[in-house]
Amino acid sequence: MGIHCESKEEYIYEMMKNFKLVDMREQYMDIITEATNESLSYIDFLVRLIKVEEHGKLARRNSKLINSACFDITSTLEDIDYSFNPSIDADKINSLGTLQFMDKHENIILIGPPGVGKSLIATGIGRNACKAGKTVLFINAKELVDKLYESMKYGDLVELLKKLDKIELLIIDELSYIKMDKERESLFFQMIRRRYEKGSLIITTNLPLGKWDSLFSGQLAATAILDRLIHHCHILSISGDSYRVKGKNR
Structure with a gap:
């Protein structure tokens, strides 16, 4: 009718x-x-x-x-002040911003002290992914591990892992300030293993790769996780002064 x-x-x-x-x-x-x-x-x-x-x-x-991505900040790649921190490779960042690494299911690890722009870069790349129609989740490392643990306790782990599998770009921020027990370490490894060569990750951390054993139960666990992360990975090490300190000084 x-x-x-x-x-x-x-x-x-x-x-x-x-x-x-x-x-x-x-x-x-x-x-x-x-x-x-x-x-x-x-x-x-x-x-x-x-x-x-x-x-x-x-x-x-x-x-x-x-x-849905839950970004902590609103910055884009265009907001990066390369003149303030020459250790940031502008060409490399802009290349990653084209998202070709996602087409190949590659990862990015951003290493450096607090405030040098790791989260800003990760967010900028994530926002580019959103604009390209890709699903993104930005989450603090401790929050992610705690969510995995809680879902295991309440019998929802499989459902949560399936949801994470569907995220095309998972950004794990501040993988530095936690010490995982055996159960949390196993859950984190499961998530990394499921994404291997299927979905892209960006991880920001203060710790050089050689010190990741301090996050886990030991060198063996760190090696197992790193093997999958860095097999297809862009590793960027950033040094220099803090953007946040720069802002306070101004």
């Missing part, structure tokens, strides 16, 4: 509402005016109408992906 409308405009509005053409519904009258003023052909008018909906849907999708 069709929709009864009093006018053509009302019919168009209601049908676009039914078809969930949000941006067309809001802007089609303005586009009709533009088409009349510019003497657009029918096909050019239709293209302009479709582009309005396309751009709107992309914007809503990107916004949803960015909100």
Whole structure:
């Protein structure tokens, strides 16, 4: 049964509402005016109408992906002050920002002292991934390990691991300030193993790779985890002064 409308405009509005053409519904009258003023052909008018909906849907999708990613900061790669810290390789960062590493299911490990921009870089790459329509999750390392442990306790581990498997780019921030027991270490290893050559990771840490045994039960566990992480991996070591201290000094 069709929709009864009093006018053509009302019919168009209601049908676009039914078809969930949000941006067309809001802007089609303005586009009709533009088409009349510019003497657009029918096909050019239709293209302009479709582009309005396309751009709107992309914007809503990107916004949803960015909100779901749970970024701590709003920075992008364009916000990095390379002149302040010459140890950051701008060409390398911009190359990683193209997301080709994700196509190859490669990882990134950012190593350096607090405040040098590790999380900023990770967030910038993550935001690029969201804009490309990819699912991203930014999470503190301790929070992630605790969530894995809690899900195991309450019988939800398989479900959580499956959710994490679907995240195309998992960003684990501050893998530095925790000491895992055997159970948490095993859970973390499970997650890393499941992502191996299937999904990309970005990890930020203060610890050089040679000191990762301090995070786990010993060198054997650290080696097992590192073997999978660094097999296909971009490792960036950043030194220099802290951005945060720079801001305070200013």
